[in-house]
Amino acid sequence: MTSTTATTFHYDIVGSFLRPQVLKKARADFNAGKIKQEELTKVENNAIKDLVKKEKEVGLKVVTDGEFRRSYWHLDTFWGFEGIEHTVPEHGYFFHDEETRADSAKIKGKISFTPDHPDVKAYKFLHDLIAGEDDVIARQSIPSPAQFYAELVRGEENEAAARKYYPDTNDLIKDIGQAYHDLIIALYDLGCRDVKLDDCTWGMVVDEGFWKEMANGDFDRLQLQQLYLKLNNAALQDLPADLRISTHVCRGNYHSTWAASGGYAPVAEQLFAKENVSAFYLEFDDDRSGDFAPLASVPAEKEVVLGLVTSKNPELEDQAVLLKRIKEAAQFISLENLSLSTQCGFASTEEGNKLNEDQQWAKIKLVIETAQKVWD
Template sequence: MSFKHNPPFRAEHIGSLLRPDYLLEARKKFDQKELTYEQLRELEDKAIEEAVRMQREVGIKTLTDGEYRFYDGFFDHLEGFEVVYDPPLDIFKLYVPDIRAFVVKNTKPANTVLCTGKIKHVKSGYLPQLEALKALVRPEEVRNIKLTLAAPEWFHLRHGEHAFRPGVYANRDEYFDDIAVAYRRELDILYAAGLRNVQIDDPLLSYFCAESMLTGMKEAGEDSDALLDRYIQLYSDCLASRPDDMTIGLHLCRGNFRHSIHFSEGGYDAIAVKLFNEINVDCYYLEYDTERAGTFEPLRHLPKHKSVVLGLVTSKFPELEDRQVLKQRVLEAASVIASGSRETVEEALQRINVSPQCGFASHEEGNLLGMDDMWKKLSLVKDLAASVWSDA
């Protein structure tokens, strides 16, 4: 299946923004039951309104709420999933890079989410976020809203056979089938409410580029190629009925934990053919700010009907990149794409957009830079787009 549309704007951002101190403090008070939900919501709305204003001011037209709702999203609203606090380490797959990072630091995740009953979509966790953001933007800007959705295989890679309780599902295919049904329902609800731009965050797919995980899977008797194929099938099932005018983007990075930590390394070469040709999304948001993401060569496999958002500007540190150097990298990527698709460099450029490599606050604390640094980074993204494309 091919799709005819691209991401709407040359200068994008990935979604999460640094949270203002007053919002972080409010969340702590809420967790300690010193603040009501209504009071927290009021402060969230204030922060989101400020974030929307700043996005407009720096020239980023794709509008997000900065993910200031603290990850209130998909799995935690599905019937059949439960939060498990202080989970035993033996239910985790230790070859997964972020899990391995916890173990190396002699710790483990404080909680996780497991399937303990039949999965059923009973309410949308994203719809309230969309409606709240719609209320803060002008009517003509609603089409510019982008929401970030969870990767459908998130808990399975981390837990494997422990992702669902024995007896609930006979095998992982049954488990995936019900996740796909729920995912399709979620997209239907969001589309009906006016959402036209979806970004799926999936660092797990880039883990399949990491030799450390591939080696660990082999030692554990797990077929990494077969599992990747199954996850691709899950994506196909999740997106099978999505409307043709809903743009779906897929974001890959190598982990952005608190204080600018990453979890894995490795270029896209190992998964490029399947990633670009077998997952039915329209565009790919790809980390490309450091050497750990490899070269642009895998972009030779990008089909003509798809586009790429190059994450050239780091969201981890405050130092500003050289715009001219970034421009040359965009042109280099266009040349690689053109070599694979047999089009001109100018034509390939029309399928490229630019962004930071990831969000600025994939976890609550955010990365090692300040608010002013973040807005300078986003301004740089906009200036870079203007220097490459005169219509940006």
């Protein structure tokens, strides 16, 4: 297995890509009962083969399947665990200027990992596509354990189900941690050496406005951080030394809109210093993410991937501005521990953001070319 890491080349991606039209049509046909699962899977397989070929051609050394088999970046993973059911609540998630589709995950029994989890099947196909290519890594992105917990207590109905099956929250944390640990080990056994935890919980914690609306300002920020750390770190115990675990901190990415705002300062001492990951993928594409000063809390041995190039709109950033911002970030963390990426994926859900595929690839090329100017 290759020892390549994101910081070998100092450029990276977050993971999701715009779904090609042929895949969108096939999924719509499947949902309408016009085609069977086997036919949808065949279309997915072909789309993923084409995507991985493009990823390698553009120069990426860490590739993903674009999350082409998922409808959501997070819910599909949740639905794959034992003890979880797919539900459709009255409302979706409320973003800045749009409400998402209404889907959720609710507890229906004790939570555990199952060997036929869809992420395991998805990773095996991706890994086999690059078998024998020692200069390329196949990454698997999964939503964080903290994100799973947050979904399981989102709304009165979900919260009631959680209390029914887990009257003691510590038992719920334990089972979530074990289920995730088992998933990660199953991925490792298939050859995975790079797992990224996508996590919006921290983006919500820093947003004062979010909590004023959700809890009338009545919340304990430190208590929430400690809970999220406990959830995430429970899954990350006793993992193989050659497995790279990273996390992406997101503020929401749905159809080019966002859900939360706020800089990293309120969570820096907990998230950066105490979460057991080796790299942080951080959004810095606009003023909603604050300044770089909180990066001073990142331990010296850990990496930060700067999400300076937005995936939310088609306009290309000014490379001179990107170079300037990388230099500014290096005042707080070693330049050699920094890399560059887009701030998020291009399609956290199958709707995708408001740009086209050519614009998507132009963004990635800009990331690579800018990184090469800084670190070559």
